[in-house]
Amino acid sequence: MTGSEIIKYFESWAPKEIAWQKDNTGLQVGSPIRKVKNILLSLDLTEMVVDDAIKKNCNFIITHHPFLFHPIKKIDLHKDKNSRLIEKLIKNEITLYSAHTNLDSTKDGVSFQLAKKLKLHQVDFLVKLKSNQFKLIVFLPENFAAKVLDTIFNSGGGIIGEYSNCSFSTNGTGTFKGSSKTNPNFGKKEVVEKINEVKIEVIVDSWKLNNVISAMLKAHPYQEPAYDIIPLENTNQNYGMGAVGFLEKPLTQKQFLDFVAAKLKIKNFRYAAGGKNIITKAAVCGGSGSEYIDDAIGSGADAFITADLKYHTFQDYQNRILLIDAGHYETEIFSLEEVKKRLASCIENSRSNIKIFKYEGSTNPIIFYNN
Numbered sequence: 384m385t386g387s388e389i390i391k392y393f394e395s396w397a398p399k400e401i402a403w404q405k406d407n408t409g410l411q412v413g414s415p416i417r418k419v420k421n422i423l424l425s426l427d428l429t430e431m432v433v434d435d436a437i438k439k440n441c442n443f444i445i446t447h448h449p450f451l452f453h454p455i456k457k458i459d460l461h462k463d464k465n466s467r468l469i470e471k472l473i474k475n476e477i478t479l480y481s482a483h484t485n486l487d488s489t490k491d492g493v494s495f496q497l498a499k500k501l502k503l504h505q506v507d508f509l510v511k512l513k514s515n516q517f518k519l520i521v522f523l524p525e526n527f528a529a530k531v532l533d534t535i536f537n538s539g540g541g542i543i544g545e546y547s548n549c550s551f552s553t554n555g556t557g558t559f560k561g562s563s564k565t566n567p568n569f570g571k572k573e574v575v576e577k578i579n580e581v582k583i584e585v586i587v588d589s590w591k592l593n594n595v596i597s598a599m600l601k602a603h604p605y606q607e608p609a610y611d612i613i614p615l616e617n618t619n620q621n622y623g624m625g626a627v628g629f630l631e632k633p634l635t636q637k638q639f640l641d642f643v644a645a646k647l648k649i650k651n652f653r654y655a656a657g658g659k660n661i662i663t664k665a666a667v668c669g670g671s672g673s674e675y676i677d678d679a680i681g682s683g684a685d686a687f688i689t690a691d692l693k694y695h696t697f698q699d700y701q702n703r704i705l706l707i708d709a710g711h712y713e714t715e716i717f718s719l720e721e722v723k724k725r726l727a728s729c730i731e732n733s734r735s736n737i738k739i740f741k742y743e744g745s746t747n748p749i750i751f752y753n754n
Contacts, residue, residue, distance in 0.1 A: 386415040400590035413478030427746035493669035509625030511618035521610040538598040539591035544620035625668035657705030712747035
């Protein structure tokens with residue numbers, strides 16, 4: 384398998400189009416067409432990670448945090464450590480790919496894995512993405528409806544939440560009159576024709592739209608197919624930020640704090656007490672998620688776990704919700720196991736002998752001091 388094939392499979396789960404606009408998700412360094420030997424997964428890229436990749440004969444690295452986030456103005460091999468890492472990657476023919484906010488925003492991504500670690504159930508997105516879908520409406524002869532609809536489904540259209548092949552059809556009468564320059568597949572030129580038609584309506588994610596339309600047009604029998612594209616304000620059931628769910632059983636605040644520490648394997652974290660002593664519902668957002676605190680409260684959550692919270696944020700929400708800053712690294716690291724599982728499935732289906740490794744060290748730059 385090539386890097387491009389790995390990326391295509393990965394982005395069928397976590398499309399780069401759902402990443403934040405200013406994020407630098409995707410290929411960072413290297414060649415995507417190079418054949419992949421082995422894969423190394425890491426939250427961040429450091430020199431130790433690259434050395435581990437070389438040791439394990441991995442020529443493809445996937446990180447969560449983008450190695451290149453800001454535009455590069457120069458590559459200084461003497462003073463800049465990132466420049467030296469770029470040199471090391473290129474010299475060792477290693478391709479680097481990063482999946483950042485697209486991995487945050489997909490179902491079973493970063494926040495869903497954090498929720499899973501905390502054994503939450505009935506889990507859903509805390510905030511669903513919206514305004515990234517279109518409704519495709521197309522008109523065609525009745526006897527071609529099934530063929531064109533299958534083409535649309537096979538191209539990625541008609542997905543709503545956990546359901547695929549979703550559409551709505553209505554019957555009607557279509558009329559047309561071709562000019563002298565036409566060559567209609569039905570009826571005659573320069574004659575008003577009437578034909579029994581089907582109107583098909585399908586929801587399509589914005590990044591799939593061009594592919595779906597292209598496939599639909601190839602399958603459509605008309606010389607000039609009639610179709611509409613309507614932008615939607617709907618929330619997308621498959622993409623969003625954060626996650627919210629219910630605990631297996633109610634816990635006191637103290638019990639819940641102990642539970643979080645045990646499940647995330649952390650000894651130190653910051654928190655501000657909430658207004659309820661019993662925790663039954665919790666919201667999470669792996670990494671920096673302070674902008675979703677109000678959403679967590681609005682969801683009815685008794686606790687919100689995220690990272691990178693400011694002093695005044697704790698102050699503003701004290702006694703409104705149990706607010707926990709469990710650490711950026713600590714709330715995101717569990718997502719690598721899901722990435723590994725999905726890539727392993729892809730590789731197994733391809734009958735390749737590629738091995739997948741997780742970096743066993745820590746790339747967390749934060750160390751807690753214990754006197």
